[in-house]
Amino acid sequence: MLVSLDNKRKRLSFVGLRKYMNPTIYDVARLTGLSIATVSRAFSNPELVREKTRQRVFEAAGVLHYSPNAIAQAMALQRTNKIAFLICKEGATILDEFYAGICNGIMRATNRLDYELVISTAADWKSAAGTSKNKQVEGVILGGNARPDMISEFQSRKVSVVLVNNLIPGLGVPCVVSDEYGGVRQALEYLINQGHRNIAMLAGRFSPYILNERYRAFSEIVQAHGLPVDTCYIKLCDPTVEGAAEACRELLSREDRPTAIFSTNDVVAVGAMKAARRLGLRIPEDLAVTGLDDSSVCRMLEPELTSVHIDCCEMGELSVRIMKELLSGEKGVPQVTVVPTELQIRGSA
Amino acid sequence: MLVSLDNKRKRLSFVGLRKYMNPTIYDVARLTGLSIATVSRAFSNPELVREKTRQRVFEAAGVLHYSPNAIAQAMALQRTNKIAFLICKEGATILDEFYAGICNGIMRATNRLDYELVISTAADWKSAAGTSKNKQVEGVILGGNARPDMISEFQSRKVSVVLVNNLIPGLGVPCVVSDEYGGVRQALEYLINQGHRNIAMLAGRFSPYILNERYRAFSEIVQAHGLPVDTCYIKLCDPTVEGAAEACRELLSREDRPTAIFSTNDVVAVGAMKAARRLGLRIPEDLAVTGLDDSSVCRMLEPELTSVHIDCCEMGELSVRIMKELLSGEKGVPQVTVVPTELQIRGSA
DNA sequence: CTGAAAGCGCTAACAG
DNA sequence: CTGTTAGCGCTTTCAG
Numbered sequence: 189m190l191v192s193l194d195n196k197r198k199r200l201s202f203v204g205l206r207k208y209m210n211p212t213i214y215d216v217a218r219l220t221g222l223s224i225a226t227v228s229r230a231f232s233n234p235e236l237v238r239e240k241t242r243q244r245v246f247e248a249a250g251v252l253h254y255s256p257n258a259i260a261q262a263m264a265l266q267r268t269n270k271i272a273f274l275i276c277k278e279g280a281t282i283l284d285e286f287y288a289g290i291c292n293g294i295m296r297a298t299n300r301l302d303y304e305l306v307i308s309t310a311a312d313w314k315s316a317a318g319t320s321k322n323k324q325v326e327g328v329i330l331g332g333n334a335r336p337d338m339i340s341e342f343q344s345r346k347v348s349v350v351l352v353n354n355l356i357p358g359l360g361v362p363c364v365v366s367d368e369y370g371g372v373r374q375a376l377e378y379l380i381n382q383g384h385r386n387i388a389m390l391a392g393r394f395s396p397y398i399l400n401e402r403y404r405a406f407s408e409i410v411q412a413h414g415l416p417v418d419t420c421y422i423k424l425c426d427p428t429v430e431g432a433a434e435a436c437r438e439l440l441s442r443e444d445r446p447t448a449i450f451s452t453n454d455v456v457a458v459g460a461m462k463a464a465r466r467l468g469l470r471i472p473e474d475l476a477v478t479g480l481d482d483s484s485v486c487r488m489l490e491p492e493l494t495s496v497h498i499d500c501c502e503m504g505e506l507s508v509r510i511m512k513e514l515l516s517g518e519k520g521v522p523q524v525t526v527v528p529t530e531l532q533i534r535g536s537a
Numbered sequence: 538m539l540v541s542l543d544n545k546r547k548r549l550s551f552v553g554l555r556k557y558m559n560p561t562i563y564d565v566a567r568l569t570g571l572s573i574a575t576v577s578r579a580f581s582n583p584e585l586v587r588e589k590t591r592q593r594v595f596e597a598a599g600v601l602h603y604s605p606n607a608i609a610q611a612m613a614l615q616r617t618n619k620i621a622f623l624i625c626k627e628g629a630t631i632l633d634e635f636y637a638g639i640c641n642g643i644m645r646a647t648n649r650l651d652y653e654l655v656i657s658t659a660a661d662w663k664s665a666a667g668t669s670k671n672k673q674v675e676g677v678i679l680g681g682n683a684r685p686d687m688i689s690e691f692q693s694r695k696v697s698v699v700l701v702n703n704l705i706p707g708l709g710v711p712c713v714v715s716d717e718y719g720g721v722r723q724a725l726e727y728l729i730n731q732g733h734r735n736i737a738m739l740a741g742r743f744s745p746y747i748l749n750e751r752y753r754a755f756s757e758i759v760q761a762h763g764l765p766v767d768t769c770y771i772k773l774c775d776p777t778v779e780g781a782a783e784a785c786r787e788l789l790s791r792e793d794r795p796t797a798i799f800s801t802n803d804v805v806a807v808g809a810m811k812a813a814r815r816l817g818l819r820i821p822e823d824l825a826v827t828g829l830d831d832s833s834v835c836r837m838l839e840p841e842l843t844s845v846h847i848d849c850c851e852m853g854e855l856s857v858r859i860m861k862e863l864l865s866g867e868k869g870v871p872q873v874t875v876v877p878t879e880l881q882i883r884g885s886a
Numbered sequence: 887c888t889g890a891a892a893g894c895g896c897t898a899a900c901a902g
Numbered sequence: 903c904t905g906t907t908a909g910c911g912c913t914t915t916c917a918g
Contacts, residue, residue, distance in 0.1 A: 212911055223889045228913060238887060258673055259617060260911030262608045263894050281641050283833075288632050295631065299661050304672075307656060312648050323653075324607055429837060458837045465839060484632075485834050488778060488807045490814060561895055572905045577897060587903060609895030612910050 211252040219248040231256055268324045270304040271511055274313050276354075277332035277395070281309060285483045286500060287331050290352055293504020294329060301512055310338065327515055329507045330354065333395035348514040352507045354397050355524065362514065364507045364525045368398065371496040371529035372405035372450075375478045378494075378531055379448045380413050384476060387415070388439050388446035392427030392456045402452050402480075421446060425456065432459025433466075440467055440475070447475065448537065454479035454486060457493055461536065476537035491535030502527045560601040568597040580605055607653075617673045619653040620860055623662050625703075626681035626744070630658060634832045635849060636680055639701055642853020643678060650861055659687065676860045679703070682744035697863040701856040703746050704873065711863065713856045713874045717747065720845040720878035721754035721799070724827045727843075727880055728797045729762050733825060736764070737788050737795035741776030741805045751801050751829075770795060774805065781808025782815075789816055789824070796824065797886065803828035803835060806842055810885065825886035840884030851876045 217224045222245065229236045230245035237245075249255070262268045273294050275287045282288055291307060298305040306323060308316075310330075327348035330339065334354060339361060342349045351363040379387055389406045391399060407417050420442070425435035432451070436459060439446060449464075451457035457479035464475045471477055471491055479486060479495035486493040506525050513521045566573045571594065578585045579594035586594070598604070611617045622643050624636045631637055640656060647654040655672060657665075659679075676697035679688065683703060688710060691698045700712040728736055738755045740748060756766050769791070774784035781800070785808060788795060798813075800806035806828035813824045820826055820840055828835060828844035835842040855874050862870045 214911080224912075225890080225914080226888055228911095229888085232913075236887075241887080257911055259608060259611045260894090261913080263612050263896095263910085264912045264914085266894065268608060282631060282644065283634065283637050283641055285632065285634075288637055292630050292632055295656065295661070299657070299665055302665075304655065306653065307644065308648070312644070316648055316651075455837075462839065485837055488804075488834055489837065490811065490839065563895080573896075574898085574906075575904055577895095578904085581897075585903075590903080606895055609910090610897075612895075612912095613897045615910065 210257065211254040212257070213254070215252055216245060216248050216254050219252065220244045228256075262324075268304070268326055269302065270306065270323070270325050271298065271327040271329065271508070271515075272306045272308065272313070272323065272325045273329045273331060274308055274310045274334075275331050276310040276334040276338075280332070282307065286353075286481055286498075289498075289500025290331055290504040290507075293501035293506075294508055295504075296501070297505040297508035301508065303508070303512075310334070314338075327511045329511060333397070348511060350507050350511050350514065352503055354395065356397075360523075362510050362521050362523055362525070364503050364510065364527070366498045366503060367526045367528050368401035369405040371480060371498065372402055373409050374529060374531040375450055375480065375494075375496050376406070376409045376413075378533065379450065379476060379478065379537060380415070382448075382476065382537070384448040385415055386421070386444065386446040387448045387450055388421040388423065390432055390436055390439065390449050390451045390456050390460055391422065391424050392432065392452050393424055394427060394452070399452075406450065425459070427453065427455055429455060429459045429462065432456040433463040434459075436460040436463035437467070440464065440469070449475065449477045451477065451479050454481045454483045454493060454495055457495070457536075458485065458489065461489065461493075472535065472537050478537045482532050486532070486534065489536070494534045494537040495532050497530045497532050499527050499529070559606065560603040561606070562603075564601055565594060565597050565603050568601065569593045577605075611673075617653070617675055618651065619655065619672070619674050620647065620676040620678065620857070620864075621655045621657065621662070621672065621674045622678045622680060623657055623659045623683075624680050625659040625683040625687075629681070631656065635702075635830055635847075638847075638849025639680055639853040639856075642850035642855075643857050644853075645850070646854040646857035650857065652857070652861075659683070663687075676864055678856045678860060682746070697860060699856050699860050699863065701852055703744065705746075706872075709872075711859045711870050711872055711874070713852050713859065713876070715847045715852060716875045716877050717750035718754040720829060720847065721751055722758050723878060723880040724799055724829065724843075724845050725755070725758045725762075727882065728799065728825060728827065728886060729764070731797075731825065731886070733797040734764055735770070735793065735795040736797045736799055737770040737772065739781055739785055739788065739798050739800045739805050739809055740771065740773050741781065741801050742773055743776060743801070748801075755799065774808070776802065776804055778804060778808045778811065781805040782812040783808075785809040785812035786816070789813065789818065798824065798826045800826065800828050803830045803832045803842060803844055806844070806885075807834065807838065810838065810842075821884065821886050827886045831881050835881070835883065838885070843883045843886040844881050846879045846881050848876050848878070 213224045213227050216227045226237055227245050230242045234242055273291060280287055328342055329350050329352055331352050332354055334351060339349055349361055351361055353365060355363045355365050410417050423435045423439055425431045449460045451460050457477050460477050461471055464471055469475045479493045482495040482497035486495050510521060562573045562576050565576045575586055576594050579591045583591055622640060629636055677691055678699050678701055680701050681703055688698055698710050700710055702714060704712040704714050759766050772784045772788055774780045789812060798809045800809050806826050809826050810820055813820055818824045828842045831844040831846035835844050859870060
């Protein structure tokens with residue numbers, strides 16, 4: 189307290205004068221009679237300063253409403269603590285419930301781990317990258333079908349990347365995915381246990397990775413249960429209600445009509461239900477339908493949609509946790525993380 | 538190009554040495570033989586530098602892949618260009634389709650106007666404010682039912698605020714809302730034109746502002762058309778499918794059962810449809826149902842839901858535009874901005 | 887355990 | 903039109 193105050197200060201700022209500015213470390217230093225170095229340490233390396241001194245600092249900070257300026261920290265440390273989440277699905281935005289769910293998990297985790305988050309679509313990011321100030325991002329989480337050139341561009345700029353809802357082996361990029369295979373199995377085995385033998389797959393055209401995993405799972409599992417794998421029973425469609433409805437109509441017009449439709453997502457399932465109804469088929473009596481994603485619409489339909497729940501939030505949280513490991517330079521970051529799914533049984537199957 | 542390079546440089550950084558770092562303004566200065574001040578001007582005040590010089594700068598910047606460091610700019614300018622969007626609805630996250638829509642508009646606009654955006658819920662923001670580094674935000678857009686104490690706290694910290702989907706007069710805070718009154722009128726007049734005389738209102742418990750506007754609009758408009766305003770026909774309910782279904786069941790059990798249900802949002806309308814169906818009523822023959830929000834579920838239902846479209850995206854974009862005016866210190870910022878709605882007629886009414 | 891001082895990359899007077 | 907220079911708020915050696 190009795191420290192000399194007469195040393196020449198090049199800094200003359202008084203918080204009283206700069207009335208609209210936040211207090212700085214200098215203000216705290218002056219109030220406590222300590223040096224700015226000590227104040228700095230008290231905040232970022234508390235163990236380096238004596239208990240009592242630390243107390244003094246925090247007390248002064250309290251009355252001044254001081255808290256470290258993140259910008260200045262970033263400048264000094266050459267670190268921004270900022271990561272980005274880019275939605276790479278063509279045409280999708282934060283309005284896509286699936287990616288919104290992942291985003292929600294990411295927000296939770298970044299909040300907890302004290303990262304800053306910027307959210308964008310891959311397209312917007314690209315268009316902004318050139319013109320606008322660059323985003324000083326240390327890592328990016330790429331959701332969905334990220335293009336390889338985008339990935340390698342980030343890598344070349346030493347920006348860490350992790351993929352979510354996508355899996356590309358051999359690139360050294362950690363991936364977080366849901367258990368696609370297991371999810372398909374849960375739905376199929378449920379249908380089979382219900383006695384279904386003619387199960388068709390209505391597959392929305394999603395990213396290659398997703399489509400491929402679900403297709404492979406479907407064929408293998410159906411086969412494993414001794415059921416015929418008739419490729420006519422596997423139908424691709426646009427992942428829209430009407431696209432699915434049209435494809436399903438064709439499926440249901442066959443002489444040996446399937447008794448169950450395994451849809452690769454909920455929107456597609458909605459289309460299937462519409463098609464069935466238009467043909468006068470009752471659900472689930474004449475046709476069982478399952479969805480995948482367990483989105484909010486499931487409980488709004490009539491009958492409610494049986495669907496495979498994907499834990500988007502967990503996927504988001506995990507990708508941040510993995511990003512953190514990457515950024516801290518840890519060794520042995522898991523290359524593939526898979527989060528389990530769970531079948532939600534409702535009225536449609 | 539032949540400028541002397543022998544002036545004493547306190548800065549000796551070579552981008553070649555600092556291999557993992559981004560090029561700085563010094564690198565560009567060295568490569569062009571210009572001073573850092575000129576390089577800086579070329580980027581932020583192009584009109585202050587000769588055409589030819591500017592060219593030289595941009596060319597060098599190109600080969601070096603230089604672009605100004607936003608952190609350093611923020612530090613020098615004492616401005617972060619960062620704004621926040623806080624979802625203030627209790628329990629809601631980015632998964633709420635309505636707020637996701639607003640968020641989408643906000644993202645578009647911030648991207649275009651070169652603002653940085655941080656997204657959070659009011660609750661998360663509060664909990665992070667104390668512990669984590671403060672977010673250096675210049676303005677906040679508050680979505681939904683923002684608590685007055687939160688607003689005034691921002692104001693006291695000289696953080697600009699604009700409200701979206703909420704309207705509080707007398708606070709000097711600009712508000713962006715949808716045309717609640719007009720939206721209700723569109724739905725009601727459509728029902729009345731269809732010949733309905735017994736119209737009930739199924740009102741989800743939303744924020745006071747929204748609830749109040751819709752309630753007022755309903756009573757006034759029904760009255761203006763010479764229909765009786767029986768308060769028994771106005772029913773509050775939880776804004777969930779089951780909450781609405783239960784409330785609607787009561788409504789439909791009256792001896793003078795309404796022939797149309799005006800629901801104050803789509804989820805509530807779904808509940809109404811479920812209730813009707815459980816009672817064996819056909820939609821729209823026995824009961825017409827309208828929704829409000831025009832969310833994605835409308836086209837998934839059977840029959841599809843007639844609903845009042847709210848242009849969330851526009852609301853988001855407008856709030857950013859207004860925030861920009863606020864931040865640039867413009868005079869005469871509009872205090873209330875209302876965006877029009879549009880009735881989407883489908884099968885349910 | 888604490889202080890002095892040198893940056894981090896950029897902008898904005900102030901001089902030429 | 904261009905260059906010099908003093909910060910912006912904080913961290914971090916290097917000395918005490």
